[in-house]
Amino acid sequence: MNFTNRIFNIRIALFAVLLIVAGYLSPPANAEEDEWKFFLNDRPELWDGYLASCFIEDGEYMWVGTNRQLVFKIFKETLEAVDTLNFSAADMAYDREGNIWMVGSGLKKLVGDTLIGWDQNNFQEIGLPGPYPSYISVDSTGIFWLGFNGEGLVRFDGESCIVYDDTNAPFKKHHLGGVIIYSIVVDKNNNIWVTTALVNGIMKFDHKEWTVYDSTNTVIKNVPFKGLEIDKNNNIWAGSTIGLYKYDGTDWYLYNDDNSQINGLVDKIAFDNDNNLWFSTNNHIGLVNYDGINWRVFNQSNSPIHGNRIFRIYIDKKQNVWFQVTHDPESGEVWKGQGVNIYRKGGVILNIDERIKGIYQVNTFPNPVYDFLTINSEVEYNTYEIIDLRGVSVVSGSFNSDNSINVSSLVSGTYCLRLIYGQSFNTVFFIKN
Structure with missing residues (x-):
């Protein structure tokens, strides 16, 4: 893909x-x-x-x-x-x-x-x-x-x-x-x-x-x-x-x-x-x-x-x-x-935990998006937060069964999507048309 x-x-x-x-x-x-x-x-x-x-x-x-x-x-x-x-x-x-x-x-x-x-x-x-x-x-x-x-x-x-x-x-x-x-x-x-x-x-x-x-x-x-x-x-x-x-x-x-x-x-x-x-x-x-x-x-x-x-x-x-x-x-x-x-x-410890090493790829589509943004990932994220370029959280919530987010109310621009699973998270950017 x-x-x-x-x-x-x-x-x-x-x-x-x-x-x-x-x-x-x-x-x-x-x-x-x-x-x-x-x-x-x-x-x-x-x-x-x-x-x-x-x-x-x-x-x-x-x-x-x-x-x-x-x-x-x-x-x-x-x-x-x-x-x-x-x-x-x-x-x-x-x-x-x-x-x-x-x-x-x-x-x-x-x-x-x-x-x-x-x-x-x-x-x-x-x-x-x-x-x-x-x-x-x-x-x-x-x-x-x-x-x-x-x-x-x-x-x-x-x-x-x-x-x-x-x-x-x-x-x-x-x-x-x-x-x-x-x-x-x-x-x-x-x-x-x-x-x-x-x-x-x-x-x-x-x-x-x-x-x-x-x-x-x-x-x-x-x-x-x-x-x-x-x-x-x-x-x-x-x-x-x-x-x-x-x-x-x-x-x-x-x-x-x-x-x-x-x-x-x-x-x-x-x-x-x-x-x-x-x-x-x-x-x-x-x-x-x-x-x-x-x-x-x-x-x-x-x-x-x-x-x-x-x-x-x-x-x-x-x-x-x-x-x-x-x-x-x-x-x-x-x-x-x-x-x-x-x-x-006792010794400097800089090695990374295996759970941190696992970097999972996240695909968002369509991107740019008009109404519904869908998330495809190996990780089943629980919640999400959308942040604008000022650093302000504008939308947050929990995922539904089809892992989609309604972004139709957002004004046009570039946003950061923060995906959260327990204490772990991932971030991707998307464009709202």
Whole structure:
């Protein structure tokens, strides 16, 4: 059968920039305990000047955002960059349905290998105060919380925005940059926690009222705060200039250089599936791990790590720790590799599950379509969602016995069809005439 009508191939035409970047295995310090892998470190002509700003797992792939107008799509099993997106990604998150969203040079939803949504050309359509959000979190009701470097905090429900700034929230406006958001996290009770410039404390929003935790009502010191994260037990962890604070809902605990391996402002924090803490500081001491009892620091003097300066930490479903590093050269020293390092105690696991490897071909016909679109696939998909090129869901439902969808009410244009079976999904594009 001729599949040339399968419109999803337009994503290849739009974003067909292939990079083949070889990964290599570095001998671990202790093969039974630790293993390290690296990619884009031995190709300075490609990677020099790029810093990984964010990561997100997508089945057999990892999307890696950078500080340039480029997002790498990495095939995890071989650590090859197989595609790129023309987007400057500062942060990434899953929505409630498992879709990937990116912020940076806009607010975009990933559909297949295509980004659709809002940028400098149309951000005002939904009431965004600016086109360049820096942080994104999604609460349990599906609301997006966006942090800006000047425009404050934004609540986005998929259609319109509410902006929180110094007029309706306990934020302070910088005389040069407006309200600068440092971090946003959502706890298990759906509270929004925020740190900002000029506010020496941590702020909580319960969707009705704001609460500020600072030196006036808690034992925490009057110091700046930056990084935030929630652990598996719903404890709040907040990085400050004097150490790392933990809040269990009642008491505050401070980890600093007197009782831990913390030295400097804690600005990157992550937790693995076993609730082990991973973080870095602005003093460039390396990658720090705390399992609740023991502290461990990975640096260039005791491990194969490629740099002591950590820019971002991400932990995938198999407990691999992905992080961007760079090396600060000494006087007269030439460039010495940087890029993304991957660590896992007991060995890095990048092989793909067999159920993920099974890629089933989907045929949609007729395509273009006027009224009923029929799906032909080896997989019996349960439900579907149709998404327009803005990233907005316009139709959703369950399949009938003949696997057809009535699309007669849609306006003419190109759409993405998301086919869902349990926790798995597939995407194809089609044209409505």
